[in-house]
Structure formats: C-alpha cells, structure tokens
Amino acid sequence: MLPTLTYLQFHLVFSLPVVAALWYLAPRYDLVRRRRATAGIAILVAIAYLYTTPWISYMIRQGAWSYADGAVLVRALSIPLGEYLFFTIQTVVTAFALHLIGFDPTFREGDFDRGPRIAGVVAGVAMVVVGLWLVTLDPSYLYLGGLIAWVGPVFALQWAVGGGYLVRTPRMWLAATFLPAAYFWVADRIAIAMGTWRLSAEFTTGIAVLGLPIEEMLFFASAGVMTVNGLVLFEWVLDWNDRRGRPTETAADALEPDPEPAEPVDD
Numbered sequence: 446m447l448p449t450l451t452y453l454q455f456h457l458v459f460s461l462p463v464v465a466a467l468w469y470l471a472p473r474y475d476l477v478r479r480r481r482a483t484a485g486i487a488i489l490v491a492i493a494y495l496y497t498t499p500w501i502s503y504m505i506r507q508g509a510w511s512y513a514d515g516a517v518l519v520r521a522l523s524i525p526l527g528e529y530l531f532f533t534i535q536t537v538v539t540a541f542a543l544h545l546i547g548f549d550p551t552f553r554e555g556d557f558d559r560g561p562r563i564a565g566v567v568a569g570v571a572m573v574v575v576g577l578w579l580v581t582l583d584p585s586y587l588y589l590g591g592l593i594a595w596v597g598p599v600f601a602l603q604w605a606v607g608g609g610y611l612v613r614t615p616r617m618w619l620a621a622t623f624l625p626a627a628y629f630w631v632a633d634r635i636a637i638a639m640g641t642w643r644l645s646a647e648f649t650t651g652i653a654v655l656g657l658p659i660e661e662m663l664f665f666a667s668a669g670v671m672t673v674n675g676l677v678l679f680e681w682v683l684d685w686n687d688r689r690g691r692p693t694e695t696a697a698d699a700l701e702p703d704p705e706p707a708e709p710v711d712d
Contacts, residue, residue: 449516455641463628471545485676486540489540489675490532490537493533505523509591512525539621540672547617548614548617550684551684552610552684562609565605570597570601572596576591584648589650592660592663607682611678622673623666623669625669630661638656644660
C-alpha cells in the first residue's frame with residue numbers, strides 16, 4: 446500500500462515540479478505578448494478563486510469528498526489550504542502548457558458569426574438544466590450533476606463571446622485542455638490510492654476508468670477547458686480591440702512605432 450501524503454506534500458511531489466518544468470520550457474515572448482499572457486493568467490487565477498470556492502466548499506460540506514486524517518492542516522470555508530493552492534497550480538500548469546503548445550490569438554473575419562455563439566449559449570444553458578436535474582434525481586449524481594451545472598454558465602459565456610474563434614481553432618484548445626488534464630488524472634489517481642483524499646460512494650456514480658472516478662476525470666477536463674478558452678479569448682479580444690478601425694493592419698504593424706514625418710524639401 447502506498448504511504449499517505451499530506452495535501453501539501455502531494456503538491457511538493459506532483460504539482461510544483463511540473464510548474465517549474467513548464468515555466469522553464471515556456472516560450473519567450475516579446476514585451477507586449479508577455480504582458481498580455483501574464484495578465485491573462487493572473488485574471489484566470491483570480492476568477493478560479495472567486496468562481497470555484499463556493500462550489501468546492503458546498504461539495505465538501507455535503508460530503509462529496511473528504512481527506513485522510515492528518516492530510517489537512519488548515520481549512521477555510523471547509524476547504525483545505527492544499528485545495529486553494531490547487532486552484533492556482535492547475536490554472537498555471539494549464540496556461541503554461543497552452544503557451545508551450547502555442548496559439549494564434551489573431552482576430553479574423555467570421556469570428557463573430559452568430560451560429561456557433563448561439564449554439565454555445567444553448568449548450569451552456571442546457572448543461573445547467575441537466576446538471577440541476579441530475580442533482581435532484583438521486584444523491585449519487587450530486588458530484589456529477591453539480592459539476593455539469595457549475596461548468597454551464599462559463600461555457601455559455603465563453604462561447605457567446607468567441608464561439609466563432611473556438612470553432613476555428615479546436616485542435617489547439619483541445620490539445621491544451623487534455624494534455625494537462627491527463628497528467629492530473631494520473632496524479633489524482635495516485636492520491637486516491639494513497640488515501641490523501643477519497644470520494645463518497647453515496648454522492649458519486651461509482652463509474653470509474655482504471656480506478657479514477659468519472660467525476661474526477663470530467664472535473665479536470667472541465668476546469669482545463671474553461672482555463673484554456675478563457676486565456677485564448679482574453680488575448681483574442683485584445684487583438685480584436687487593436688484592429689478596430691484598422692482592418693488592413695497586421696499585428697506586427699500594430700507593434701511598430703509610427704514613422705517620423707519626413708523633413709520638408711526646400712525649393
């Protein structure tokens with residue numbers, strides 16, 4: 446049997462080394478792109494805390510998951526300190542992976558097409574309805590239904606803003622979502638095997654893949670796709686703002702200083 450790690454020890458072994466490695470491998474952007482990438486990550490981290498804290502706190506208080514004795518040293522709103530750190534770590538790991546894979550935030554004609562934007566909003570609203578229905582259907586759907594309902598509003602908002610861009614770039618955001626998620630799936634499975642945290646049999650479906658509950662798989666994938674889409678849409682909106690009124694100007698041109706006026710020529 447694997448030894449039980451505290452939540453903070455788990456981060457030292459499985460989380461922080463990955464953050465350091467991805468930071469070292471991250472591309473070196475020019476000043477403008479670096480500032481935008483940094484701002485995007487900071488904003489997404491703040492949103493992760495604001496949006497995730499109430500939901501995680503509710504799930505823990507309901508008993509959807511719990512932690513081993515001694516694995517948690519400090520709690521706030523029923524949430525362990527290690528869980529709060531995870532909000533930042535997962536966001537940063539996903540962001541670094543996204544920038545390592547690379548993406549083009551350039552706005553193009555057609556990115557504001559209504560079709561994909563409306564479809565995304567409808568899908569997001571449907572997720573909220575279906576998720577809440579599952580929660581009322583049976584206690585075993587608490588985690589799954591709550592997760593789906595939690596993701597729905599963000600999904601709808603992101604696709605309402607940039608559905609056309611997301612439809613145009615699926616390979617990028619899917620790869621940036623599932624590569625980090627796959628690592629977190631493995632780390633999560635190990636943590637469950639060690640007993641650092643455990644999921645309630647009463648409030649989960651019992652469906653698992655290689656011992657990892659389906660709810661956990663969907664959580665890491667969902668959190669990842671919300672992070673990735675938030676980051677790419679942030680820079681895409683900034684590029685669109687740069688181009689308003691200058692439809693023929695390229696992004697490279699926008700970064701060039703204006704030429705100095707020519708000296709007058711004497712007759």
